[in-house]
Amino acid sequence: MDSVESTMQSRQMPVVTGRTMHYKPLNLVRWVVWGLTVLLMAVLPLIFNGGFALTLMSQMGITIIFALSYNMLLGQTGMLSFGHAVYSGLGAFVAVHLLNKVGAGELWFPVSMLPLVGGLAGAFFGVLFGYVTTKKSGTTFAMITMGIGEMVFASSLMFPDFFGGEGGVSTNRMVGEPFLGITFGPARQVYYLIAAWCLVSMIAMYAWTQTPLGRIANAVRDNPERAEFVGYNTQRVRYLVLILSAFFAGIAGSLSCINFEIVSAENVSAVRSGGVLLAVFIGGAGVFFGPVIGAVVFVLFAVALSDLTKAWLLYLGLFFVVMVMFVPGGIASLLMMQVPLLARRQLGKMLPSYAVGAAAGLVLLSAIILTVELVYKVQVDSANGTAMSLLGIGFDAGTVAPWIVAAVLWAVGLVAWRAAGARVRAAWDKLHGEGKA
Amino acid sequence: MTDTTGIKAAAALELTDVRKKFGQTEIIRGVTLSIGKGERHALIGPNGAGKSTTFNLVSGRFAPTSGSVRLNGREIGGLEPFVINRMGLSRSFQITNIFHRLSVFENLRCAVLWALGYRYSFWHRLSALRDAKERADEVLELIGMHHRRDTQAGLLTYAEQRALEIGITIAGGADVILLDEPTAGMSRSESDHAVELIRKVTAGKTLVMVEHDMSVVFGLADRISVLVYGEVIATGTPEAIRNDRKVKEAYLGTTLEEAAEGAH
C-alpha cells in the first residue's frame, strides 16, 4: 500500500525528521518549544484554576501521551492502526484492579507509580497481540488491528471478572498513606501527576526518535523494501515499535483510570481508537509535536465544545474530513510552513493575506455553525420550542429569518473563501519567487 | 554456454540451474553462472530476458522454483532479503529506492547501522554514535554528495538520487554488490560520472551489474553474461562477447546475407 507519508507530504517545506539540527533558528525554536511546554504545564493551572479548566487540562495531558504513543506507529513507522485503544484500555484495567487491591489493603503500591504498571501491562498486550498484528503490514495490518480491537471490545462482556461487566470497574484513587501531604484527592494534585508523567513520556518518546530503532522505523516507513536490503527485518522493527508504543499507551490508560476512577469497556472501544486517530491526524502525524496539538484540539472539541453544542462530533468530523482533503499534514504542517518565512523575517508579508483568509473562513464557519444549530434545534431539540440563541443573539428557529441569514452567510462565505484563497496563494508564490532570486 | 576465459578464482556468487516459474510461465529457465571474487561481471540481454528477475532471485525478493544460489559457498536461495544482506550481499534498484523523507546523510546512516552492530537499539543516542557518523560521512564524500548532506532525499535531482542509491548499497560494507541498471535514464556525461563512481566504490569488491548501456558495460566489466529468454547464451570477456555470433543474433537478428552465409 502507499506509505502513509504520501498523505503527509508538506508541499513547501521539507519535513526532515530527526536530522541533527545545523540551522540555527530551527534549533532555537526547538528549545523554545520545549521550554514553553514545561512552563505552560506548570503555570496554567495557577492561571486557570477553575474545576473545569483543570478537568480540561488533565484530559489534555492524558490524550497527549496517548496521541504521541499512537504516532510512534503512524507518523514514525507508517503503521495505521484502528485498534490502539486496546493497549491503553487493557493497561487501564490492570491498573484499576491493582488500585483496588491497594485500596483493600492487600498490596502496597504508590499511586503515583501506577502508570508504570499500566505501561508494563500495555507492553505485555503489545507483545501478545503485536505478534499477530505485525505479521502483515499496510492495509492488512490496519484490518487486523480493527479485528483485534472489535474482538477485545466484544469479549468485554464475556469476562465480567476482569472487565466489570456493563458498569465497568470503579475505584478510589485516594488510597494508601499520603506522601508529603499528597493524597491525589484534589483535582489539582491529579493534574500535576498527569503533567509529570506527560512530560516524562514526551521526553522519552522524543528521545526514542533519536535512537537507531527510531531512525530505522522512519526508514521502514519510507521504504520497507529498502530497509530489508540494508539488513533490517522490518517485521521485527514494527513489532518492537508496537510494543514500545503500547507501553506508553498503557501509561495514558492508567492515568485515565486515576483521573476518572472508573474503567469500562468504552476504554477499549473502536470509538477511542478512532478518536486518537482523528486527534493525531488533525494535529499532524509528520512532525513530533503534531499529535500534541491534535490532542489539545481533540479535547477542546470533545470536552469544551460538547458543553456548548450537541453537534460537536459533527464539527469534529467535518474538521477531520476537511483536513484529510486539503491539509493532510495536519495543523503542524501548516505551522511548519511558516517557519522558513519566520527565519527569513518574511512572515509579516503574508499576514495581510492570512487575515483576509481568516475573515473569509470566519464567515464560512458561522454559516456552517448556524445551519447545523438550526437544523439541530428543529429536528432534534424542538421539544422545548424553537427559540434558541448563539453568541448571545436570540432568535427563533421556527421562523424564516435565521435560515435566510444562514443562506446569505453561505453565499458570502464561499465567495470570500475562494477570493481569499487565491490571494493567499498569490502572496505565497510571490514570496517564494523572491526567496529564490 | 561458451566461457572463453578460464578464470578459476573462488566463486563469490554461484548460480546452478536456477529456474523461476510465475504461475505456469517459466521466466528463468536454467541459469548457471559463476562469478569470482573481485570480479566485475555484467549481465546484459534484450528486454524481458529476465535480468531483473535474476537479481531478485539472488537478493531474496523472490525464491527460486528450483536450482541453487550460493554466496561465498553458502546457499542463499529462498532466504529473506535481510538475511542475505547480512551475509554480505547488497543491491541497488532500477527504480530509485531511497528513504525519501530522510536527509541524504540519514539515508546513509540507516544503511550502516546494522552493519555496525547497533541492531534494534533504542538505548543509544544516534548523535553519539561516532562510527556510524564517520562511515556515513565517508560514503557521502565517496559519492560526491557532501554539498547535499542535509537535503531531504526526495528533493534531489534524478542523478543525485541514483548516486545516493549506489551510496546506500555500498555503505554497509557488503562485499558482493548487485547494481540494477545504475545508469538508467542518465545522459552521456552523467553516465561517465556514474561509471567513475562505480569503479571507485566497488574497488576490491565483487560487482554484478545489469546494464543496457554498452559503453558502460564494455568500460567496466571483466566478464559479460548474455541472458536471453531466461537462459544464459554466452559468457566471456567483452571482446569474446562482442564477436559472439549467438549474441549478435539475439540482439540484432540475422540479415539475409548472414543467413545465406550460414547456409554455406
Place this chain on the structure above:
Amino acid sequence: MEFFIISLLNGISYGLLLFMLSSGLTLIFSMMGVLNFAHASFYMLGAYFAYTIASKVGFWPALVFAPLLVALAGALVERFGLRTVHRFGHVAELLFTFGLAYLIEEGVKLVWGLAAVPYRIPAELDGPLFTVFTSSFPKYRAFMMLVSLGMLVAIYLVLTRTRIGLVIQAALTHPEMVEALGHNVPRVFMMVFGGGAALAGLAGVIGGNAFITEPSMAAAVGSIVFVVAVVGGMGSLVGAFIASILIGVLQTFAVTLDASLAGLFGSLGLQVTDATPLRSLWQLTVAQVAPVLPYLLLVLMLIFRPRGLMGTREG
C-alpha cells in the same frame, strides 16, 4: 429439525443481505483500491431515505427511489470528495471514508434524531410465509432473499453481458489501459462508486425495517461487512458470496446455541465449579461468544491466508 431449517433459512437471508453490502465494497475496492469505511453508512442512508419516502408515499416507491438517492449521494461523494483526496494516496482515501462515516452518522442524528425511527415492514409482506410445526418463516425474509438474489443476477448480467459491464471488468484490473483506450475512466469510477452505494442503500431499504433503523446501525453492521469482504478475499465477488453465507449462517446459529465448554466437560464427567480457575472462560456459552466469532475468523484468516478464500489481491 424444523428449528434447524428455519434457522438455516434465516441465516441465508441474513447472509444474502451481507452479500449485497460486501459486494459493493469489494467492487469498489477492486476497481479503485479504496477501502470504503463509509459503505455501511450508505446502508444506513438507504434505510433512512426509505423510511422518509415510505412514510409519505409507501414502501414500494421507497424500494425504487431510496437506492437511487443513495446512488446519487455516492456519486457526489466520489466526484467531490474522493477525487480530491485521490492524489494523496490510498491511505488518505481510506481516512477520508473513515471521516465520512462519522459525518454521515452525525448527519443522520441531526436530521432524524437519536432514537430509532419506526420504519416498518409493509402490511402486505408481514406475517409468516409458511409454518413448519411450530416455527414460522416470515414472508419478509423470503422477500429479502428474493431481492438479494435478483440483485445478484442483475449485477452478473450487467457485468458480463453489457458493454459498460465489460469496461468495468477491464477497469477492475487495468484502469490506465482502459483510459488509454478512450473510455472515461473517472466517470466509470463514479458510476461504480455510486452503484456500490446504491447496492448498500438497497440493502438498507430491505434490512432497515427487518432489523432496526437507528444511527448506530452502520457501526453495527459495518465491521461485519469488512470481515466478510476480507475473509472472502478483497476483489472476489464469489468469495464475498461464500463468506457472506458462511458468516450469516454462523452468526444466526451461534446465538441460539447454549452449549459451553463447561457443558462439554460435564458430559465427560468433569465438573466446573466456582473454584475452577478461569471458570468464566469455561462457562461461556456459544451464544455469548457469538459476537466475537466473525472477528476471530477475520484475524485467523488474515494470519494464515491473507488473500482470503478466493482473493487475488492482498489488501
